[in-house]
Amino acid sequence: MKDFSKDTKRRNFHISDLKKILTLNIGTVLFGALFIYMVISILLYLTSSRITSYQVTAGPLSRNQTYTALAIYSEELVEAKASGYITYYARDNSKTKKLGPVFGISDERETPSTVELQGDDLESLRTSIAKFAYGFNAANFSDTYEFKYELEGDILQYAGVKPVVDVSAKQSPGETEDSLSVRPLSINNQTINFSERDGLILYSADGYEGLTEESLTKDDFTQRAKHKVNLRTSEKVNLGDPIYKIIDNEEWSIYIPLTEKQTVQLAGRDRIRVKFLKDGKTQVGKFSILQKDKDFYCRITFNSGLIRYASNRFLEIELVTNTKSGLKIPLTAIVNKDFYIIPKEFVISERRDSEANFIKETTDKSGKTSQEFIGATLYAEQEDHYFVDKSEFKEGDVLIKPDSTERYIIKDTAPLEGVYSINKGYAVFRKISIIDQNEDFCIVEQGTSFGIAQYDNIVLKSDTVKEEEILY
Secondary structure, three states, rough: OHHHHHHHHHHHHHHHHHHHHHHOHOOOOOOHHHHHHHHHHHHHHHHHHOOOEEEEEEOOOOOOOOEEEEEEEEEEEEHHHOOOOEEOOOOOOOOOOOEEEEEEEEOOOOOOOOOOOHHHHHHHHHHHHHHHOOOHHHHHHHHHHHHHHHHHHHHHHOOOOOOOEHHHOOOHHHOOHHHHHEOEEOOOOOOEEEOOOOOEEEEEEEOOOOOOOOOOOOHHHHHHHHHOOOOOOOOOEEOOOOOEEEEEEEEEEEEEEEHHHHHHHOOOOEEEEEEOOOOEEEEEEEEEEEEOOOEEEEEEEEOOOOOHHOOOOOEEEEOOOOEEEEEEEHHHHHHEEEEEEEEHHOEEEEEOOOOOEEEEEEOOOOOEEEEEEEEEEEEEEOEEEEEEEOOOOOOEEEEEEOOOEEEEEEEOOOEEEEEEEEEOOEEEEEEEOOOEOOOOOOOOOOOOOOOOOOOOOOOHHHOOOOOEEEEE
């Protein structure tokens, strides 16, 4: 006998299972809709043409070349005239006047001595200390020692410590005191040595002190060939040891070895602007090119600024030859477009946003004429006419000159170079005026009417967009 209870259970099971499958909740619907939207968006993105924007920047077309220059100037190493321990009174890389104390030398290490100062001298020292304290930077703690030496030298001068002039060194009756030899002065068991001339004091040597333009070779530009030596020491020095270096002339020169290409590029100049990468400062110097055997060098001579760079024999510099500057844009953004040319006297009035009004004359089929005001966007101007978009008029349109019966028939066109500005979300033609260009970029004038400005957004590739196309 057939078991109907089993069939009923089986049938009931299938019906309930089907109801579960057909039952939809709100989460499933939202997830499905979101999934479909994502798929469609991805397909549209992959199949659509993508437009890349470019932000306009200002500057030169290309970077100036950088070089390593070697400095040559009038310098002399001053040697110890006796052995002993040195006390320094002139600050490193600072100027000293003639007969100013530079260093003292004694048989024993420096012992403290007492000097009494009064009045203006004491006030001058206080001012110097206050200035140093105000500009002190803990990162340059070595400046403290430099200031100590300078302060000690000032104290000696204020205390009346002066050199003894060697009268016996006179060469002729007409010789002045400034040309006499200077003898060291002994004080407190220390022999004070004075500078025989004005100059810049340096306590370092690098082996290039005897270098001249005549002896210059390519090997001199190998920086590792010689090593900078610190002359300042707390140890005992011997007779003939170098104590300091003095530079007694403000005129100095830098030399740069040139390739044949660089020689051709720089030829014909007599002055050039140099940017020193050490501190970012620039100077203009006299420029010339030297040839020694088969090698070429450029020489740049200055009359000031040596004190900033005297401690560096080799200087990283930039020759400022790219003086043309403007708005930098890629060549791929440039587009050429034809415009109608309309004489300026046919403009009724100009409005904001580079727009102008014209009187247009139309004739119907019966020969009846009428006039209407037409507003058009101006894209450029020259001496006697404006450039108007061809979409504003059509060839053969007639314009009437204000307060006159003179007519002008629109027909002549002229091209303009420009880019598509997308600042407003759609492509708008903007005129450019190219100053200079290379293989990839050009620079255009800034501040031109109907043009672009720094930080404007333009289309990177002009062939990927049409004018007035809405981009976003």
